[in-house]
Structures are given as structure tokens and as C-alpha cells.
Amino acid sequence: MIESWRWYGPKDPVSIEDIMQTGVSDIVTALHHIPNGDIWPVDEIKKRQQEVAHSQHLGPTNLNWSIVESVPVHEAIKKGLPERDKLIDHYCQSIKNLAACGIHLIIYNFMPVLDWTRTDLARTLANGVKALSFDEKALAAFDIHILKRKDAINDYSAEIQNKAALYYESLSKEQKDRLTKTIIAGLPGAEESFTIKDFQAALDEYKPISRETLKENLCYFLERVLPVAESVGTKLAIHPDDPPFEIFGLPRVISIAEDYRWLFEKLPSKANGITLCAGSLGARADNDLPNLAREFGDRIYFTHLRNVRLSEHDRSFYEADHLDGNTDMYALVKEILNIEKRSHAVYMRPDHGHQMLDDLNKKTNPGYSCIGRLKGLAEVRGVAYAVARELESQ
Template sequence: MSMIQSWRWYGPNDDVTLSDIEQAGAYGVVHALHHIPVGQVWTVLEIEERQKFIEWDASKGVPRNLKWIVVESLNVHESIKKGLADRDELIDNYKESLRNLAACGIQVVCYNFMPVLDWTRTDLNFNYKDGSKALRFDSVALAAFDIFILKRQGAVDDYDSDIKEKAKLYFKKLSAKECDTLAKNILQGVPGSGSVLTLDEFRSYLKLYEGITKEKLRENLKYFLQQIIPVAQELNIKLCCHPDDPPHSIFGLPRIVSTEEDLNYLVESVKSPSNGITFCTGSLGPNPENDLPGIVNRLGEYIHFVHLRNIQREESGSFHEADHLDGSVDMYKVMRALVKECDKRKENGRSDYRIPFRPDHGHQMLDDLNKKIKFHGYSAIGRLRGLAELRGLEEGIRRNN
């Protein structure tokens, strides 16, 4: 029995339709109620309305072969991450949203604990070697933005002399328009929100994190889990934290879900079958010290959801998103470890032995190159290719066992 082939969908305004997802051969829909502000309760009515939209083809009057199986993401409010006075009220809202999701039969909930920004890239239209467009993180470009455009206090002390010199030269070559594009690429904010932070907004958010160290952020994560996980376990919900992307500190902000040691801290903070990991190869992969197949072997029992994406590491921490089966991540070894974990769960009688996975991101290619893509990394054809390759890889491994 294969893993559950899934697809991220951003809602009725997504360029990729539910019919497209059906044709791609996916079954599980990965979705969130992006129109509800972070911190507010997701009501049963809102959830049921979106479920019906996803799972029922109103134009034909027949059910779709799709099911909303993963929430990505039920976002954690910044006040919870910072440990502010209103966090208990916001945590209560989070609990209520979990209860409402469980009442509607949705049992896997992804979240992240990244301060201010979600995944961060400096180039959303990188020219890949085959002519397609990819996402790229350039450590020099990030430093140039941080030091010379954002002008963050203390930024100059966060980079070594080589990066600073390269960033200075890089910035000198940028036009005003290129500076604006770089800023917009970096300040995309939360995926699905459609919002881009201004420089002043970003500066104000960074100021609110002054004094919050990695240790303090870890304490705040543990507090959140101590309040949330007992409720999730009672509801039989699998809560799974997404790793940091990129897997290291940026803009002086602490990052606490970047390494295997961080993942161990996460699952050990509150021991529960409901406290787990979103295993994302594209987020953990840029750090060459992260042994991805080994992480699956050692922490596989805590993996509730999987993102499969490849990256090609470059110099000085830079990387770009490669084809799903071609890059610095050995996707064969990762998939083999995941298949082994699924089989072990089945043998042990676990009901969640079919782990949902989705092809994470995808190149803008073929006819999609002629379109204005609303959600970068989430065009249809690149993910269709990725899903087909990953589906074939899993099938080949299973047949060869």
C-alpha cells in the first residue's frame, strides 16, 4: 500500500483547479483557510463549507476523488512565539480550531515556529539549466539586502568578511528596480496570504523579537506544545512541525527546527503520538550535516506528513531548487527509508501507516512559463512532473523489495 499522494491547494483563487489535481492523480488535498486571520478560530461551518467545495464537484453533481486530509498550516500567532501576555487566549483559540477540525474528520495539522517569515528566497524566477524557472536562496543577496537595503542594526556583525565584501559588490550592481524586486522576494510573508511586508513593517516585527534568544524561543515552543498536545491527543490529531527554511538563523532571528538535534528536542518536549514532524527534504537539505535518510530511520515514528523536494547546494550556504530526483538530496535513499517506515507501522498495527506526502514546489515550465504564477513554486506542471517521478520511485522501491 503506497503513501498518500497529495497536493497543496491554496483555495478557490488558486490558478491550479481541483480538476487539475484529480488529473495529476493525487488524492489528498493539503489546504488551509487562508482567509481567516492568524489567531482566530476556524469554525465548523467554515471547515465544512471548504470540505464540501473540495470533495464535491458541484458542476457535475458528483463527488470528486479528493479528500482534504492535511491542514497546512494552522499558523501559530506571533504572540505565542514571543511568549506575550495574550498567548494563552490565542492558544485557547488554537485548541478550539483543533476541536472543530477533528469534528470534521481532519486529523493531520501542520504548523511552523519560524519567527516573522515563512520560507525565504532571494530569487523567485531563477533560470534553471533546462530553461525552466526555479526558486533560489543566495546568501550574498540576502546579506546585501540585510546590510544595505534593510539596514538592520547589527547586521554587519552577523556575516563573515568574505560574505560582506561580496554583498557590497553585489549591492553596487543593483538598480533601484532590482533592489525593490529583491526586497519583495524576501518579504513574501506567509504563503497563501498574498501579502508582502514593507521594509518598515519588517523592521517593526524584528524589533519585537529583540532579546528573544534561541533558548527563549525553544521555551515558548515547549509551552505551546504542553498546552496543545494533550488536546490533540484527545482528538486523535497528529500535529507536525515544519522545519525552518532555510535551516539557519536569518536577520538575527533565532531558528529552532533546523537540525536533527532540534527535531529531537521538539518530540522530547512533550512525549505523545500527537507531537510530531513535517519531514521536509527541501528545508532540511541545504544543511549538509542533516542526514535525511538517517533522520527518517531514527525519528520516523514521529513523521506525520512529508514534503519531498530537492535542492542543489551551492557555495557559502546558497542553494536552488533542483528537479525532484536530481540534486544534493539522495531522494532514492529518503524514499526507501519512508517506505520502510510505512511498512513497519503496518506491521505494528498503526492506523497511520500510509503517510501523506506531497511534491513540494516545482519548476515553472512548459506552458506555465507563459502564465503569471500567483503562488511561486506552486505552478501545476512542475509539481505534476515531481509527483509522477516520486510516485514511480516509490513504486519501483516497493516492487524491488
């Protein structure tokens, strides 16, 4: 696997000099300052490349910006609004501009309104580290009692409704505000930050959009961008829904194996690929990650390696150590290395590490502190080394 590291640019608390010490070769980043829907200019792309390639303190970094995560898909494209054609043209030009600068792998997602959603960005685990987590009763408490979304109650079991009511009553105003901010104030990679009123308005705009309509809009987008990607040797790799089930009544289109089968049947272009996010897909017990990798290996161009520990009682989960969640990381890494053995190189990055040790005293992007990700990288790197030796002996 080609090891990479996500970097949020010069303002990231984890500096390029820090990343040089991890031993990775490639950088995953984006032009976060460019508004969604605007064309990424060549000069801005080259500026970021220079920031990656050269340290003011250490000189050449030997790091390469090879993966864009992400070029966001504008909400108007997801909703199928009249202005989508112009926005898709902009997207196509960004693909061309990135390719002209030598960057040929673009990550994107098709999640409406929100990017990845959690209810706690700093859950303290038994050993004192802090982890991202998703608590279904907390989500229901927000949805039913704070947002007060119409028909929200129909999306939760009676047991979760009862737990949510008790949980809501136990919260102070400060805790309610923190829960609200965690869910809707914008996470790394999210498109917007919302007030309650704004958030409800955004959800309302999706009321007439069914899952089938969202799938049609995804196809409309890809039918126009894939030929452009093919023409410049670029691959697009869709990130799965996170979490991989409906929340707030919003449709989901990339959550299970059947979704991928549909996607590749509709759009067989080899430029149409996957970001296999083990944590996102692993948040459903019915997603078998090694089997997914085995079935769709020829489409996996990038993988996020992290793990989640699922609740036995509901859809809750927290982000565990990389080798200690419900996903068999050994089996998954073995499948990825088998892909490389028979087909093509796969980029990987350690995803969503715990906040731990000295990072507990720092302000970092949720899930993207340095030490926790470095620990995850070391663990996965060790597994990959062992598996590679095993495969060589076969």
C-alpha cells in the first residue's frame, strides 16, 4: 500500500514537518479555501503543491500531493437543480487543472447536507484517550427534542425514543448546545456550518428527493465528469456514506455492497472507483469489509483504514483502535495487498486517530490529531509487513 497522510494545509496543527517524520510518501489534501462550485485555479493548485514539497525549515520534503480529498460536489448537483450543468462544467475544469499539475486521483462523496456525522467528538475511553463516537439516542434526542423535525419520531424505535427523552432531560443547556454544534456546526470536510433554522431549511429542500432521485442525480453527474476524467487519466473514488444509514430523513446511496453493484453496472468506466473507508462501511454490522474488498478490488483506488466498535443494542458506535474494532483489519489488509498483487497499487491513509498523550493538550481537527493517527499507521504498517511476507511465501 502507498502510505499517505491527510493534511488540511498551512493552518493544520499537524505541520508538513511533522508529517515528514511519519515515513509516509504522499499527501492527501484539498483547497479548502475555494468555495464549493468554483473552479480550482492552476496557480492555487501549484501553490499547494509547493507547500507540500518544500519546508521552510527543512527544505525538500520528499512528499507528493497525489490525492485530492475532496473536490466537493455542490448541493445543487445533488438536488438536481437547473444550475447543476454550470457547476458540473466547473467540476470538469477542476479535474483538467489538477491533471495538468500531475494530480490524478480525486475523492468525493454524495452525502446530502452533512459530511460525516458524530454526536461526540471527544468521548473519553477507559484508558483516557478521546475518540469520535455516534450515539443513536443522542442523535434522536437532538432530532426529536432540539431540532423538532416533523415525523422524526417515525425514524426511531420505541426503545430509542424513550432513551432519547430521558437523555434529553438529563442534559444541561450547555450540553444541549454542544450536541447541536457537534452535529450541525460543520466538521472537517463539511460543506457548510448551520444554525438550527438553516439546518432545518436545508433538510426541507431534500423532502421531495427520494433515494432513487438522488441516485439519478449521481448518475447525471458522473455521466458528465467521467469522460473528462478518462481523457486526462484521472480516477474518481467515491467515499461511502458516513454513517451508512439514513439520518434526519436524508437519503443514502453508497452504503452497502448492493449500492456499489448498481453504481458499476450503471457506469462501468474504470475512472469510476471507490474510496474504501473501513470505518464508514464498518458502522454497519452487515458490511463485511474483506468481502467488499474482494468483490470490488478492481475499483478500489484509495482506502481509509480505521476501525469502529459497534453497539450490540442499537446503531451506536465509537472509533476504536485501528486493530481493535469489529472489522478484521488483518483480513482487510490481506485483501488490499492481494489487489495490489494482481491489479494495481492502492493508496491508503490512517484515518481518525484517537486524541492521546500530548495531543490531549492541543487544539486539533476532530479525528485528525497526529499521535493517534501515527499509532494507527504503525499498527497497520506492521500488519501489512507481516501479510506481505506471508503472501511472498505462497
